[in-house]
Amino acid sequence: MNQHRNVRRARVMARVVGTIGIVAFSPVSASAQELVHRWSFDTLEDSVGNADITLHGNASLASGELVIAGGPVRTNYASMEIGETIASTGSLTVETWFTMNSAQEWSKLWMFGTDSGGYGGTPFMDFTPIIPGGLPSIGYHTVNGAEITTRGEPVAPSLPTGVAMLATVVFDDAADQIRLYRDGQLIDSVGWAGTISQLGNTAHNFIGAPVYFGDGSIDARVNEMRVWTGALTDAHIAANAANGPATPAVHDPRIDVPAEFSIETGGEAGSITIPITNLGTTGTLQVTGVTITGPDADFFTTDTTLPLVIAPGGEGSLELGFNFDGWSGEFGAQVEITSNDPFSGPKITNIAVKVALPDIEVPAGITQGPVANDAAPQTFTALVQNVGQGELILFDAEFISGNVAPTHFQQFKVVRDFIEDGPLYLAPGESTELEFTFDPSRILGTLASGYLEIESSDYTSPVLTIPVTVELQDSLPATTTPVLEHRWSFASDASDSEGGATAELLGETTVSGGSLVLPGGGLRTNMASIPVGLTFARSRSLTIEAWVTPASEDQMWRKIWMFGTPSTGPFAATYIDFSQRSDIPNQSPSLSFRTPGRGEVVTRGEPNPPMLPANVESHLVAVYDSENDVISLYRDGTLIDSVGWIGEMHELGITTENYIGAALLFGDADWGGTISEFRIWNGALSATQVASSRTAGTEVLPDLTAPPAGDGGLAIAKLAVRDGQIVLEEVSGLRAGVQYHLETGTQLNDFVPVAGSTFSAGGTIPTVPAVGPRRFVRIVEGAAP
Known part of the structure; x- marks a missing residue:
C-alpha cells in the first residue's frame, strides 16, 4: 500500500x-496472446516456432493426425522442446483437437515438466482427459509446492470417446485462474496464484505420456495442437473452435x-x-x-x-x-x-x-556571538542540506520579523541576491553554507533576534523559518544627557531635521499651516508612518514630546501615537502608545508600555488627570525613565500622571510599525487633530528639562543644562527610588540661608508635610518613603511644621 x-x-x-x-x-503486452507453436501433423514440423515433433515408440503420423495407440508408460508418445517458451511466460494457452479411441484413466493428452526422480521436486503442468469417475483434469505443480487441479467441485462433465473435440486449457496469471474449455465453451476452472514461468525451462514436454507418474500412454489421435503465450479470451477461443483445426481465427485488428x-x-x-x-x-x-x-x-x-x-x-x-x-x-x-x-x-x-522529491534540512535555530554592540557588521552562515531524492531549488532567502516580538531582523541580511543571481540548486545529498550578516549598530540588550525565511521547492516545507539569535555585549557608555534623535517641525513637509526619518503620510493626512493634519476616521488609514524602530532598540530611557491639538474630546482609545511590532496576537506584541482618552473615570489620557516578557504597564491607575481639551494645543511629554523606574506624563510642563515601571526601552526591539495618529493593532479608529511639532529623545527628560522645553516652545530647542525659565523658583531636576526611599538627586533654585521642607501625597491635591524633613541649601536633602503605587514629592520654602 x-x-x-x-x-x-x-x-x-x-x-x-x-x-x-x-x-x-x-x-x-498486458495479457498478450501470441501463437508461438503450431503442429498440424501433416508433418512433424512446428509451422510457427522451432519446436519440431519427435516420435517415440509406435507413435506415428497418419492422414494428417498424430496417432498414439496406448501402451506402457513413456513408450509410445511424442515430444518437443518448448521449455524456453514455458520459462518465459506468465500465462499460457494450449489448444488441442483430438479424439479418444478408448477411455484410459490417468493417461495424459499432454504433460510438460522436468522429471527430477521424485514428486516433490518435479515441476509440471498437464491435461488428463479421464480420471476415476470419468472426469477431465488439469494439474499444475511447482517444486515442493502444492498441486493445483480442477478436480474440486463443481466438476466438468466427462469427455466422450470416439468424438473429435477441441480442448482448450488456459493458465491465466492476470486472472489468477486455470480454465478448461470444450469446443469453445468453458466447462471447468480453479483459482491459481502462480505463473507458468515458475516451472522453469522444462526438459520433458510430452504428448500422450506422463513426465513423472506411471500412467500408460494415451489411446488417441491428435489432429492439431497450438501453444499460445498469454491467455486467450473467451471470444478468441470460441472463434478458433468455430474455425476448426485448419486455420486459426484471424485476429485483426x-x-x-x-x-x-x-x-x-x-x-x-x-x-x-x-x-x-x-x-x-x-x-x-x-x-x-x-x-x-x-x-x-x-x-x-x-x-x-x-x-x-x-x-x-x-x-x-x-x-x-x-x-x-x-x-x-x-x-x-x-x-x-x-x-x-x-x-x-x-x-x-x-x-x-x-x-522523487527534494527534502530540505536546516538548523532548528542558530545562535552566534557574543558581538560587541559597537562592532562592525559580522558574517555568519546557515547550513542548508538536501537530504531528499530530487533536486532542491532555493528560490529566496531573507530575514523577516517573525511571529513573536521583539525582533531585530532589519539588522540581518542574506549575502546572496536571489533576484540578481537567481536560485540555488542542490543535488540530492548536496549542501550549502548560506551566508548572512548582522550589523550590531549600537543595539542594546543581551540578545538580538531575527527570523531567516527560506523558500524552496520542497513540497513538504516550501517555506521554512529559522530563528537566529546573536548574543550582544554592551560596549557603550551610559547616556547622561538626553539626545534629540528625531524632530519633525512640519513647517512645510514631513522631514526629520535630526535623524532623517522622513514621515510617510498615508490616506488623507497632510502637512498644512505648519502642522501635521490628521483627519481621523478609518482604521490604520489616515496616519503618518515614521521609520524610527532602530532608535527604540538603541535606548534605555526614552522621551516623546509633541505639541498636540485634538479635533474633539470624543476620541475614546484613539492613539495620538503608537509604536511597536504586532504579532499573532496582542499579548505577543511589543508597543508603546498614547491614547487621548480612556474609559476610566475622568476620561483621562493613557500611556502604555508592553513587551511579551513584562506584560503591559499603563498610567491608568488612580489618581487620574482630566481628559485633554479639544481645539486647545497641549504640550505633551511622555518620559520612560529606566534609571528611576517610572513612566511619567507631562502636560504643559507639569507632571499630571505617572506609574512605576521596571524595564528599558530597547526591550521593544526594532519596532516595525510606528504610527502617528493610528493604532498598530486593536480596532481603534484613527485619531483626528493637528500636531505642530513631534520629537523623540534618547534618554529621560527631567521635570526641569520638560519645563524648559515647554517654555522654549516649538521654535527653539531647550538648553537642557539651564535652570527653568521664569522666576528661578524651586525645581526637582532628578530623583530616584532606592531601598524603598525617594531620593532627590538634583534640585535647582535653592537659596543660601533659606530653610525648606518636603511634602508628599498620592495625588496632586493632597500634599502633607513630611515630619523632620527640614533642610537648608547645601545640606543633605531628606528622603521620603516610597509607599503605595504612586507618590508625589515637592519642596516647600520654610521649616516643617
Whole structure:
C-alpha cells in the first residue's frame, strides 16, 4: 500500500521546472496472446516456432493426425522442446483437437515438466482427459509446492470417446485462474496464484505420456495442437473452435499495450505516454474507452480524445495526465483499455509513478556571538542540506520579523541576491553554507533576534523559518544627557531635521499651516508612518514630546501615537502608545508600555488627570525613565500622571510599525487633530528639562543644562527610588540661608508635610518613603511644621 504524506502547496510550485524520466518499461503486452507453436501433423514440423515433433515408440503420423495407440508408460508418445517458451511466460494457452479411441484413466493428452526422480521436486503442468469417475483434469505443480487441479467441485462433465473435440486449457496469471474449455465453451476452472514461468525451462514436454507418474500412454489421435503465450479470451477461443483445426481465427485488428509502465518525476504535474500498437495487417484499431482504477486513480486523468484510431501495423499514443498536488511517495493505478479488437477483452496496464522529491534540512535555530554592540557588521552562515531524492531549488532567502516580538531582523541580511543571481540548486545529498550578516549598530540588550525565511521547492516545507539569535555585549557608555534623535517641525513637509526619518503620510493626512493634519476616521488609514524602530532598540530611557491639538474630546482609545511590532496576537506584541482618552473615570489620557516578557504597564491607575481639551494645543511629554523606574506624563510642563515601571526601552526591539495618529493593532479608529511639532529623545527628560522645553516652545530647542525659565523658583531636576526611599538627586533654585521642607501625597491635591524633613541649601536633602503605587514629592520654602 502506498504511503503518502499530505502537504500543503505553495506559490513556489509555479516555479518548479522538472523532467520526467522513464524508470522501467515492459515490452510484454498486458495479457498478450501470441501463437508461438503450431503442429498440424501433416508433418512433424512446428509451422510457427522451432519446436519440431519427435516420435517415440509406435507413435506415428497418419492422414494428417498424430496417432498414439496406448501402451506402457513413456513408450509410445511424442515430444518437443518448448521449455524456453514455458520459462518465459506468465500465462499460457494450449489448444488441442483430438479424439479418444478408448477411455484410459490417468493417461495424459499432454504433460510438460522436468522429471527430477521424485514428486516433490518435479515441476509440471498437464491435461488428463479421464480420471476415476470419468472426469477431465488439469494439474499444475511447482517444486515442493502444492498441486493445483480442477478436480474440486463443481466438476466438468466427462469427455466422450470416439468424438473429435477441441480442448482448450488456459493458465491465466492476470486472472489468477486455470480454465478448461470444450469446443469453445468453458466447462471447468480453479483459482491459481502462480505463473507458468515458475516451472522453469522444462526438459520433458510430452504428448500422450506422463513426465513423472506411471500412467500408460494415451489411446488417441491428435489432429492439431497450438501453444499460445498469454491467455486467450473467451471470444478468441470460441472463434478458433468455430474455425476448426485448419486455420486459426484471424485476429485483426489486434491491440498490443505494455503490461507495466513506470516513471519518476520531481513532483510537478505531468503526463504519461502509453504506446498502443495495432498488430493487425488489414483492420483499423479503435481505442474506445479508458478506465483508471486503484487507490490513487484520482490523481490521474485521460488526456487523449477517444476514439483513438490506429492504422494496421501502426502505433498510437494514449496520454494520461497526473497531478499529485504536492504529495510524495509512489503512486499506482490500473488502466483498463477497451477497443474493437475482436478477441481481446479490456487490456490492463499497470502504471506506477515515483515522486522523487527534494527534502530540505536546516538548523532548528542558530545562535552566534557574543558581538560587541559597537562592532562592525559580522558574517555568519546557515547550513542548508538536501537530504531528499530530487533536486532542491532555493528560490529566496531573507530575514523577516517573525511571529513573536521583539525582533531585530532589519539588522540581518542574506549575502546572496536571489533576484540578481537567481536560485540555488542542490543535488540530492548536496549542501550549502548560506551566508548572512548582522550589523550590531549600537543595539542594546543581551540578545538580538531575527527570523531567516527560506523558500524552496520542497513540497513538504516550501517555506521554512529559522530563528537566529546573536548574543550582544554592551560596549557603550551610559547616556547622561538626553539626545534629540528625531524632530519633525512640519513647517512645510514631513522631514526629520535630526535623524532623517522622513514621515510617510498615508490616506488623507497632510502637512498644512505648519502642522501635521490628521483627519481621523478609518482604521490604520489616515496616519503618518515614521521609520524610527532602530532608535527604540538603541535606548534605555526614552522621551516623546509633541505639541498636540485634538479635533474633539470624543476620541475614546484613539492613539495620538503608537509604536511597536504586532504579532499573532496582542499579548505577543511589543508597543508603546498614547491614547487621548480612556474609559476610566475622568476620561483621562493613557500611556502604555508592553513587551511579551513584562506584560503591559499603563498610567491608568488612580489618581487620574482630566481628559485633554479639544481645539486647545497641549504640550505633551511622555518620559520612560529606566534609571528611576517610572513612566511619567507631562502636560504643559507639569507632571499630571505617572506609574512605576521596571524595564528599558530597547526591550521593544526594532519596532516595525510606528504610527502617528493610528493604532498598530486593536480596532481603534484613527485619531483626528493637528500636531505642530513631534520629537523623540534618547534618554529621560527631567521635570526641569520638560519645563524648559515647554517654555522654549516649538521654535527653539531647550538648553537642557539651564535652570527653568521664569522666576528661578524651586525645581526637582532628578530623583530616584532606592531601598524603598525617594531620593532627590538634583534640585535647582535653592537659596543660601533659606530653610525648606518636603511634602508628599498620592495625588496632586493632597500634599502633607513630611515630619523632620527640614533642610537648608547645601545640606543633605531628606528622603521620603516610597509607599503605595504612586507618590508625589515637592519642596516647600520654610521649616516643617
